[in-house]
């Protein structure tokens with residue numbers, strides 16, 4: 001549909017129309033379109049912020065918030081554990097959460113155990129690298145700054161394996177961006193911040 005010969009304005013309009021046709025929230029569609037067709041100024045800003053990398057990495061950088069909602073974790077989609085089929089504009093977007101909660105609600109009827117397990121595995125911190133590498137991590141939260149104590153590659157891909165191998169022992173940054181050598185610009189999305197009993201997908205405290 002979005003062939004290379006399509007002119008940029010047409011591609012933009014098509015991407016918007018497609019997102020809306022699929023029922024994705026308009027704020028998330030607009031963020032996707034802006035990311036896919038950046039202005040010159042936006043490109044310079046991304047360069048200065050180190051926000052260059054695979055589309056999945058840039059989407060995660062744009063969506064990052066300190067307290068992301070686990071039901072908006074799309075990093076386990078390849079394993080069939082996801083409630084969203086689009087990139088949220090922010091990991092606490094209320095419109096994206098409404099979609100995810102509707103999907104989860106439908107799952108309750110079909111398979112309550114699958115739902116509980118999915119909520120559990122989504123509520124874990126994820127690290128994504130600019131080259132697209134992804135790992136699920138466990139954090140030691142009782143120390144400041146927090147540290148990565150376990151890291152599991154999300155697939156057999158060399159980029160995932162290399163990332164996981166470097167993460168153990170790393171300090172977890174408050175702003176999400178690792179600065180250690182070998183982990184430059186890697187991003188921590190802490191879907192595990194939700195305390196047990198508060199429920200995955202619960203709104204963060206104001």
Ligand SMILES: [Zn+2]
Pocket residue numbers: 025026027028029088089090093094095096
């Ligand atoms: Zn949104």
